[in-house]
Every structure is written in structure tokens, then in C-alpha cells.
Amino acid sequence: MEYAVxxxxxxxxxxxxxxxxxxxxxxxxxxxxxxxxxxxxxxxLPSLKPRPWNFLPAAPEKLRPCPECAELxxxxxxxxxxxxxxxxxxxxxxxxxxxxxxxxxxxxxxMNPPGAMTCSKCGQ
Numbered sequence: 744m745e746y747a748v749x750x751x752x753x754x755x756x757x758x759x760x761x762x763x764x765x766x767x768x769x770x771x772x773x774x775x776x777x778x779x780x781x782x783x784x785x786x787x788l789p790s791l792k793p794r795p796w797n798f799l800p801a802a803p804e805k806l807r808p809c810p811e812c813a814e815l816x817x818x819x820x821x822x823x824x825x826x827x828x829x830x831x832x833x834x835x836x837x838x839x840x841x842x843x844x845x846x847x848x849x850x851x852x853x854m855n856p857p858g859a860m861t862c863s864k865c866g867q
Contacts, residue, residue, distance in 0.1 A: 753780050754772050758771045758772035
């Protein structure tokens, strides 16, 4: 009888831990009934699901939206990686910048400070 109460306690704890982490509480309750303290220990482990922010590029301000699906893609992309539609790549403009004068970005017309190598607004 004592073991059944302890086993039920572990099932409830496993369900509560899993539910707090966004997992199915009912499924983890059943696993807790089957495996007792082992299910409780596994419910404590961090989630192995990939986080959405792990897939974002390092500099999202240097991306542009796809004309078909509006997902962010690199400016030099020839095909959208999300919808696979062909995309016209944006030209990469390289220019010598006079460090003594302000300059206007050819893509967004933002005035940039002297000596800046990239646009402060769009990153071109």
C-alpha cells in the first residue's frame, strides 16, 4: 500500500514537471505510473526540442522579405529557402567612401556618418 502511494506521488510530480515545461501532463502521469521515480527524473531533464531562435541568422537587419511568402532571406539569395520560389538577388554595391563626408545609402537613401562602411539603417 505504501509503495502504491509513493508511486502515485511520483506520477503526479512527473505530470506537474512536464506540464510546467509545456509537455503533456496526462502522458507524463501515465509514464509516472509505469516508471515511478525514473519518469520523474526524466521529466526534470531539459527539453530536447530546438528553440525557434536558434534558427535565426545572426543579423536579421541584413535580411529582406521574400516577395512570395514574406519570410526573411539573404539579399543575395537566388531562391527562397522557405517557399522555393526564384528571387532576383539584390546587387551588392561596393563603393569607396570618403571618410571626411557623409554619404547616402543607394538602397534606402539613409544619410550615414563619415567613415561608416555600412548603412546604419539597412546594413548595405
